[in-house]
Amino acid sequence: MAKAAESSGEPGTTSPRPLMRDLKAVGKKFMHVLYPRKSNTLLRDWDLWGPLILCVTLALMLQRSSVDSEKDGGPQFAEVFVIVWFGAVTITLNSKLLGGNISFFQSLCVLGYCILPLTVAMLVCRLVLLAEQGPINFMVRLFVVIVMFTWSIVASTAFLADSQPPNRKALAIYPVFLFYFVISWMILTFTPQ
Amino acid sequence: MAAADELAFHEFEEASNLLAETPDAVTTSGSGQLTPQGHVAVAVDSGGSYGAEEEVEESDKTALLQEKQQPGFWTFGYYQSFFDVDTCQVLDRIRGSLLPRPGHNFVRHRLRNRPDLYGPFWICATLAFVLAVTGNLTLVLAQRRDPSIHYSPQFHKVTVAGITIYCYVWLVPLALWGFLQWRKRVRERVGPYTFLETVCVYGYSLFVFIPTVVLWLIPVPWLQWLFGALALALSAASLVFTLWPVVREDTRLVAAVLLSTVVLLHALLATGCKFYFFQPLPLEPLAPPPQATSLPLNLLPPPTPRSQVT
Numbered sequence: 001m002a003k004a005a006e007s008s009g010e011p012g013t014t015s016p017r018p019l020m021r022d023l024k025a026v027g028k029k030f031m032h033v034l035y036p037r038k039s040n041t042l043l044r045d046w047d048l049w050g051p052l053i054l055c056v057t058l059a060l061m062l063q064r065s066s067v068d069s070e071k072d073g074g075p076q077f078a079e080v081f082v083i084v085w086f087g088a089v090t091i092t093l094n095s096k097l098l099g100g101n102i103s104f105f106q107s108l109c110v111l112g113y114c115i116l117p118l119t120v121a122m123l124v125c126r127l128v129l130l131a132e133q134g135p136i137n138f139m140v141r142l143f144v145v146i147v148m149f150t151w152s153i154v155a156s157t158a159f160l161a162d163s164q165p166p167n168r169k170a171l172a173i174y175p176v177f178l179f180y181f182v183i184s185w186m187i188l189t190f191t192p193q
Numbered sequence: 194m195a196a197a198d199e200l201a202f203h204e205f206e207e208a209s210n211l212l213a214e215t216p217d218a219v220t221t222s223g224s225g226q227l228t229p230q231g232h233v234a235v236a237v238d239s240g241g242s243y244g245a246e247e248e249v250e251e252s253d254k255t256a257l258l259q260e261k262q263q264p265g266f267w268t269f270g271y272y273q274s275f276f277d278v279d280t281c282q283v284l285d286r287i288r289g290s291l292l293p294r295p296g297h298n299f300v301r302h303r304l305r306n307r308p309d310l311y312g313p314f315w316i317c318a319t320l321a322f323v324l325a326v327t328g329n330l331t332l333v334l335a336q337r338r339d340p341s342i343h344y345s346p347q348f349h350k351v352t353v354a355g356i357t358i359y360c361y362v363w364l365v366p367l368a369l370w371g372f373l374q375w376r377k378r379v380r381e382r383v384g385p386y387t388f389l390e391t392v393c394v395y396g397y398s399l400f401v402f403i404p405t406v407v408l409w410l411i412p413v414p415w416l417q418w419l420f421g422a423l424a425l426a427l428s429a430a431s432l433v434f435t436l437w438p439v440v441r442e443d444t445r446l447v448a449a450v451l452l453s454t455v456v457l458l459h460a461l462l463a464t465g466c467k468f469y470f471f472q473p474l475p476l477e478p479l480a481p482p483p484q485a486t487s488l489p490l491n492l493l494p495p496p497t498p499r500s501q502v503t
């Protein structure tokens with residue numbers, strides 16, 4: 001770390017390189033998502049690196065290894081991307097139109113980071129699918145996806161709920177529920193060829 | 194106070210019935226006839242427990258609000274005016290579409306001429322995803338009964354469902370509104386609904402299909418048709434009762450053709466969804482495979498004696 005600091009061009013500076021600083025910020029936000037408390041960290045210094053990393057990871061893991069996947073109809077890489085980003089933008093617009101006082105990018109940041117539990121669920125599902133298929137396999141995957149889905153909803157609600165007036169909270173939270181439900185469905189129906 | 198409330202409530206119910214029957218007495222956003230109808234419309238809006246002095250305040254407030262110019266369509270505030278609903282209002286509108294009653298016009302009684310885009314948009318999104326998910330689930334359950342059926346996530350069906358439903362909820366009301374506007378010019382009569390009110394009616398009328406689609410998971414064909422017919426009846430009734438006051442002043446032929454077209458399009462949507470997402474699967478899957486496997490067995494024995502002979 002010290003060598004990196006010295007090679008930043010100015011001798012004697014102790015500031016870390018921007019990449020490490022950003023990675024640390026992303027990691028800190030991951031921790032905030034995994035242990036959701038009512039804190040403002042995600043909202044105050046939002047960034048979109050974390051959501052991008054998570055979205056790309058999820059889209060890559062949802063790829064099937066078969067050649068005829070375009071006919072078989074698992075979600076393509078682009079489809080996952082479009083669903084995640086288009087969904088997040090739509091929910092943000094909805095929240096702002098209902099009168100919420102959260103900024104556009106803050107909301108995108110929160111929704112993107114709260115995909116972390118579902119990405120973990122995808123990882124676990126892929127590992128579980130390496131074992132033999134069967135009803136127990138499916139039950140384990142279903143349980144993991146349900147738990148992670150609930151975790152995502154709780155995490156995003158903890159951050160987003162306060163930005164809406166109380167008589168419209170449910171209207172703003174329902175699309176978030178639908179969004180994570182669709183992603184969970186994509187994860188649960190994933191079958192490698 | 195309670196007596197005044199009850200009196201006020203009865204007045205509003207009669208007045209709103211009157212409003213429903215005489216479309217040209219309705220306040221649209223640009224109209225200048227505010228005071229008696231405006232105050233009735235607003236007071237009915239907020240749930241009926243007003244005292245006398247509050248009515249006057251509300252009418253003043255609405256007068257002020259409606260005199261203020263609508264923001265231009267390029268501003269964010271313009272679109273925000275279509276999402277100006279609370280949770281309880283949305284739930285109330287959904288309940289209104291689920292239980293259509295002949296005297297009660299959805300636009301006048303539930304929307305109170307304040308259409309919203311939240312309901313139609315998210316009901317359509319939910320319906321599209323629920324269709325895709327339950328269609329997929331049907332395939333999974335069918336595959337459990339008959340392992341020869343090839344299972345695939347069929348993700349493209351989400352796209353198809355989404356496009357179909359959104360097009361239906363935007364294009365059909367556009368056509369209907371256009372038609373009613375044209376007839377309005379021919380008949381020189383005020384009163385058809387605005388485009389957004391029509392979209393709102395269609396959007397909320399699709400809500401009843403969401404639980405129906407979930408119930409279509411039950412693999413009993415006649416039950417599926419029964420649920421479909423019930424949902425179609427409720428949904429089409431809601432549409433017809435809403436359109437009837439506008440259309441009944443027209444000639445009988447036009448009214449009959451319009452209403453039957455509306456119902457027919459709705460029925461087409463329902464049956465199209467049923468067939469595309471819930472393809473009827475063969476109930477006797479064991480019949481074909483034994484025939485397929487018996488043919489090779491018949492072919493095998495003849496070559497062996499020949500090879501033995503040679």
